Amino acid sequence: MNQIVQYGWETGQSKPKTPSSEGMVAIDPNTVLVLRVQLARQDEAKARLGEDWIENDLVFTRPDGSPLHPADVADEFARLIALAGCRRSRCTVFGTVRRRWRWRRGWTSR
Secondary structure, eight states: OOOOEEEHHHHHHHSSSSGGGOOOOOOOHHHHHHHHHHHHHHHHHHHHHHGGOOOOSSSBBTTTBEEEHHHHHHHHHHHHHHHOOOOOOOOHHHHHHHHHHHTTTTOOOO
């Protein structure tokens, strides 16, 4: 399992920093369904694009299979937060969500 990392503006993939980052995450049945639909969409795109599809084993990609840029994902997440009527905190949205998730599970900093 790899993660998307950013080097300045350029991105790449690398192994997670620590073994604890490689753990399994339990997901609910609705999320499983959404992920299966996404994989089916990717299969359709792969079939349509043939050799032009960029294979990288990522679930969420651009229409040609290339990786999404973290800044584009963050911008879209912020747009959806605003659309939902939520207030954006002084911290980064991703950082806030991550910290709250970890806090609810009794984990400490980072």
